[in-house]
Amino acid sequence: MSKVIANMSMSLDGFIADPGDGIDQLFGWMGNGEVEVPTAVEWATFRMSPASAEYMRSAMAGVGALIAGRHLFDITQGWGGRHPLGVPVVVVTHEPPADWPHTETFTFVSGVEEAVRVASDLAGDKDVVVASAKIAQQVLDAGLLDAINVDQVPVLLGEGVRWFENLGKAPVHLSDPTVIEGNGVTHLAYEVRRG
């Protein structure tokens, strides 16, 4: 069944970016291995450890749509019109860009509940991935998040952007994770326990 999954690379102390939105410290595992993992775009090909490559290929094959916040959309310049996952992207924003040409694969909506509804329709039987920290928090608060997949990086950043900074409803109980041990990353996949 289709699930809504939040996925981030996160430092052990909970940061998903440095204070300037930089991610150099957190994405080394995507390029430090010998197994090539192509994406849907030419400008992004991963080279990972065998364990991470298998994990990533399986995860990528399961994704049917992506939800992003406006900030992520802006700093990536909308991934140049095509996300590396090759799936439709739903962007949560109150002010859709007026001149964005890639309307066939990008949809702009004004709230997270609408985003989940639209993305789930687009994903069909596949999963929806939430790729922005604040949006993930809002989806979690709305009771619509099924799983949290952490690519946990063995570094303490000390400062930056936290994944779970402003949870509206805590504590949030999770399952024990399934664990995949990579190189420069530990993949921890949790289910959100509701109720």
Next chain:
Amino acid sequence: MSKVIANMSMSLDGFIADPGDGIDQLFGWMGNGEVEVPTAVEWATFRMSPASAEYMRSAMAGVGALIAGRHLFDITQGWGGRHPLGVPVVVVTHEPPADWPHTETFTFVSGVEEAVRVASDLAGDKDVVVASAKIAQQVLDAGLLDAINVDQVPVLLGEGVRWFENLGKAPVHLSDPTVIEGNGVTHLAYEVRRG
């Protein structure tokens, strides 16, 4: 060789206690299993999953001394004079208690470097465990921490006391962890990379 290890139960979002120093959400794994793990004191016996019990027994056997902060010493009332690990305790404080009777197993020192030196002497060939968040940060900043053992609990607390709140020197790079999967906990043991 003797190591200095910081060890805490921590939520996925980085908290080691709730805002009132409560730890109910984080220590369930110590009592939710079928394997009894006795400690050095009658008032504390753990009941853990087989995996956690084996991990804990091995960890306990390796500990030769403990470093605690004054706050932890106070809220536990000095563990009644004997720590469950049954090892000497070094308390970092600028004002040692005047009437503390258990001077044979408790030492009071005024700084973390002295604490590490005294605890290492007491531990001999065994390891030193740092059991307070702020003290662990100071030991890390002083370049004296060898390892970080996280008992990672599958919950998001949203607020409380963070383990790594005020790192003086970041980023801190760690090894990939060794992983032990328990019930209600994932034991992640990292080595601190210096340099």
